Amino acid sequence: MSFAGPLRRSLIPRTSRTIASRYPCPKRRCFATATSATSEAPREPEGTKEVPMTVGDGGAGTIRPVRQRHGSDRLVFPGAVNSKFTNRLVFRQQDPSKAIDTYRVMDTEGQIIDETHGIDFDNMKEQTLKMYSSMVTVSIMDQIMYDSQRQGRISFYIVNAGEEGIAVGSAAALGEHDTIYAQYREAGVLMYRGYTLDEFMAQCFSNCKDHGKGRNMPIHYSSKKLNFHPISSTLATQLPHASGAGYALKMERTPACAVTYFGEGAASEGDFHAALNIAATRGCPTLFVCRNNGYAISTPTLEQYKGDGIASRGVGYGIDTIRVDGNDTWAVYKVTKEARELAISQQKPVLIEAMSYRVSHHSTSDDSFAYRARVEVEDWKRRDNPITRLRKFMELRNWWDQEKDTQLRQQLRKDVLKAFNNAEREKKPAISKLWEDTYDKPTKDQQSQMQEMKDILERYGEEYDLEGYEGGKNGVVPKR
Template sequence: MAILWRRSRNIANRIRKCMNKGFMGCAVVNQSCWSSTFQSSSLSNLRPVPYQNSRYLRSLPWSRAALFSVLRSKSTVAEKQLDSFFSSDSDDDHRSLDFPGGKVTYTSEMNFITESSRMRVPCYRVLDDNGELIMGGDFQQVGKDVAVKMYSDMVTLQIMDNIFYEAQRQGRISFYLTSTGEEAISIASAAALTEQDIILPQYREPGVLLWRGFTLQEFANQCFGNNADYGKGRQMPIHYGSKKHNFITISSPIATQLPQAAGIAYSLKMDNKKACVVSYIGDGGTSEGDFHAGLNFAAVMEAPVIFFCRNNGWAISTNISEQFRSDGIVVKGRAYGIRSIRVDGNDALAIYSAVSAAREMAINEQRAILIEALTYRVGHHSTSDDSTKYRELDEIDYWKMARNPVNRFRKWVQNNGWWSEQQETEVRNSIRKQLLQAIQVAEKTEKPPLTELFSDVYDHPTSNLQEQEKQLRETISRHPKDYPSDVSV
């Protein structure tokens, strides 16, 4: 106990030293590439910057119960880094006060923390808009096979979105939303992960499933809600899920997956699994309470989870300027003690590199990581939206043409001699044929019977479910023309 007490006496002095070095959870800005919280001379030699989190409570005198609660889990790399932060050769603590949570320096001057920095957090980038490597950039090398698959899957996702969107407009499926303009995010991030990593998506991440081997026929079956659909037709289109691919089924409510991701990641930690959880969210989802609960829980429990935010400028029709006053999403991580980085979401190489580094830190150091990918939603929010009502066509066209992530990555792959015009034509024609055939098969496959609406939730249906089923059958018998004829009653 005496050792813990002596160690706490040096906190204030150590903090002052570290602040002069640009520390406190944020390294000195490296203007060339990495975000301020990813200080590194090269990706392969990346050294994590120590950061401030709840474990500084260990420097205070403890009650026996409190000490036991901390010792319930093994010490992590993050804790050891914090231990070195607390150690100091100076005993000068005459300008510090002891409070629950640790000692803190005091000042006689009244100073408020500024609401935002004068300079925005830089955005990590590897490729310029022409698909050329930026000189001096740090990035994870990508071989030919991985690069070609990344590009092929981006093309597949692009074509799949176009065809399914048209199918909805023709009345063949009820709903759809696209990943247009954001194809690099899901494909490149998936390429940097392993099959053991668990995915909790929002709804614009079909590229992750595509990368992991989910077939075009499986996509079509879900959108058409037929008997081959793993959700048995009970979900809206694009609400994919696959136990085989460690892809938790998409849920319509926004941000509910973030606290769940923290909990799943903590279970991986307790089981000593060499895997992490990746939870995707849009910028609009950060306005939900579950965003804050999920990040705080993950930080405190030191859970190996990557929170990946797609900041595409629009939460349906709400511009980011109407959502928050902060410098985007990346700065929110520091408030919870989470290491964070801002990435160009239209740069596949940057995303691949950042996620690779984030995964290594999340698993080896048992910590949460926040990634903000700056991008633009070129398509409408969904088939229920008309984005031309709230943004200019010129703005949409600019991002569709000049900042297109698929075109940018294709130029880099072609410059390496790994892709040709002939391959481009062959791949696009093949994918289109496969998709049209998958849709034809999905349309002809029978729908699940009505009983599937009331099964799989309870071992034995509850009385209220039985009553609902009875009422539904009575309604169908009175108005048979208002219900699908291909559904077995």
Template sequence: MQRATIRIARTASRTLRASYQTSAPENLTQSRHGNLPGSSQSPITTQLHFFNSVLEETRIPTFRVLDSGGKVIEGAHLPELDRDFARRIYETMLMLPSLDNVLYNSQRQGKISFYMTSYGEEASVVGSAAALEPEDEVLGQYREMGVLVWRGFGLDNLMAQCFGNELDEATKGRQMPVHFGSTDLHFHTISSPLATQIPQAAGVAYALKRDPNRRGKNCTICYFGEGAASEGDFHAGLSMASVLGGPLIFFCRNNGFAISTPSSEQYAGDGIAARGPGYGLDTIRVDGNDTLAVYAAVKEARRRAIEGNKAVLVEAMSYRVGHHSTSDDSFAYRAKQEVEDWKKIDNPHHRLRKFLESKGWWTAEDEDVVRAQQKKAVFAAFQKAEKLKKPALDNLFNDVYDKLPWNLIEQKNELKRLLAKYGDDWEPWKSEREKFKDSGRNL
């Protein structure tokens, strides 16, 4: 009797498991038994069914326009762009390796303290920047220098921030290199702590929603890596944006690594795009090495964000070719051959260049001329920046308060006293003082 009971129980268990391990029953999304009361209005079902993907029995697809050889994929629709616009996109992408090469080596020579390259992610950054309007608000992480290049920030300004010299109008020498900012270009100053810009972007988008002069005209875009999506600020930001509303594009650069941690060890789900529907966001995954696909995806994301006054999530799948930063040696956790293979198999520059050549919009001669011009311009800006002095010393106390509080007044007076006592006589202070504009005498 006991054995028969066990057999019946096992049979029932297998039947039950089979009922919810199969694909989603057709009536799961139908209101055969009515809907749950309340705001969700979820259809009621009698099927015990678990799911672990936003798309049953498949993974989220990746939108692509060009194959790795720069040919338009069968069935793909090219976004609208003319010769000059397409060339400008490519030339901006070409500028980034020139900048990365000079500034990375500058750090190795001890001329700047820190640097992070954009190697391998140029298509994601520039392609998305090209789809925006100049007045759209940008909150970056630290590989979005291409957005500023696209908007005309200028090589002198880029170098000034990295060197922290007297021309650094944005951060006045008080920030680490590549922590850019520009009020004129609507580029919010980058902060080092990971993912802080995500909830901030939700606030910026909400402000646009409430501003009658900008409502329906502009949006906010927030860049971050897939590693930043593991921070609590990611969930807080998406939750805020989904509830408060406001035109916002969350742009995730999924480059495969959070410093040394591969994406396979960061999450068990289907990437970052799988999280969007959980917050009620329109979501798309795009090939981050396909400039035209990124451009088309962000263009549509911007339209949806502005017209719907809501947030949209874009996950750009790419590969970080460079080290995480000058503080990192990526070959300690990945094979050098893997990086070389990515450069050859899926190079964003090669892909767009081949497309332009097929249209008759670019030639080998153009490539040589533009590269030479950009290299010369970057080196000239570098030579100028390294000779300039640091901003005036009184910038230590400026730009936070309209009126200095008593404690900063005390500190400022103390610095004045010490400079008067040691600044001209003690060699360590004297030599250090000369590095600043006006040699600190403006105090």
């Protein structure tokens, strides 16, 4: 009895035989060539050159096999699909004279320098005014909230000074169904999308009207209505989330993209590399917007990494990448708009590196003059500013003047202070909020903890000042 027949057939897995039987004849022949132990692939003429091959389609499966032809003048391998052979031993190094360019639409005086921008400014007056108002509002809110932290009225704050153009310019180019994963200098994104001053203040004061119910640090905003996911203190954790969200949008065939913001310091985290790699290999429609502001807390970028900024990393991962002047609001808008269309239409990620010097301290816990010269900061403030540049743009078109600017700033300051005072007077969330939303229903352990807390407050209530909390000591309600 011979087993040669059955064994030879079993060398090809059943699933592969099933797939092969469905292919048209040419592909079946290719499959047979790759799996047969006896047949030999036909030889190609010496010196045959390879053409670039597409080896994958963003996770949907391999389009065609990668095959090294006989006599080829280049390497064709899954790890390098079109690398020419050479007899020169040269280590590849960065060429400082060939750094990635930085895209601009207008200069520091508001003059348009890219006549091919394709932006219909004549029909964007109202949108421009909204962008400018959003940026000015953020800057005024920053000043008031920074001072309030110094007075002990809130516990923490991070300002957006010098980077308002990145947040607002990009937000203006996004769709309402795009989902946002931010870091902590994207107040302008929320402001432009419709987050109210009352919502900003409620979060910073952690009062009963805060969407997060007072369980997060100030400036860690969130808005389900605006598709803005809660901000996390931990650097770069939002990046893999954005890759996953982009992949989900792709699988659902939703014409939208995921957008994530981060600083160049966060790009030194492992999550950055994991996020870019999964987005590239799975073809996730995700926009990675890096705010390269020169410093990661107290570490200058020159000490953080070698190479040509963050943009060079995107190229390394096979991601469409562009560097843009972050102080040029229109350049950020144009780049984001084009990147969004590219991500959605071609189902692929895009990396945007926006360059904008951080003129503020990292946070209210930081004194940046301990690691950089004050004259350096003042020089950047005087040299360029995204708000001033957009204002000059509007003045050149007679859309704006000093009187209008003064009136706007006075009114916005009143609006911010009104929201500030209202939020400060609101009570803190009830103590029971500490245990809510972790599970659908409180567990037995949580119920026991709440009962224990209630007993302690009833016995030692005079030791705890709970007048500022909803329900006071009665705000602890064990739920069954």
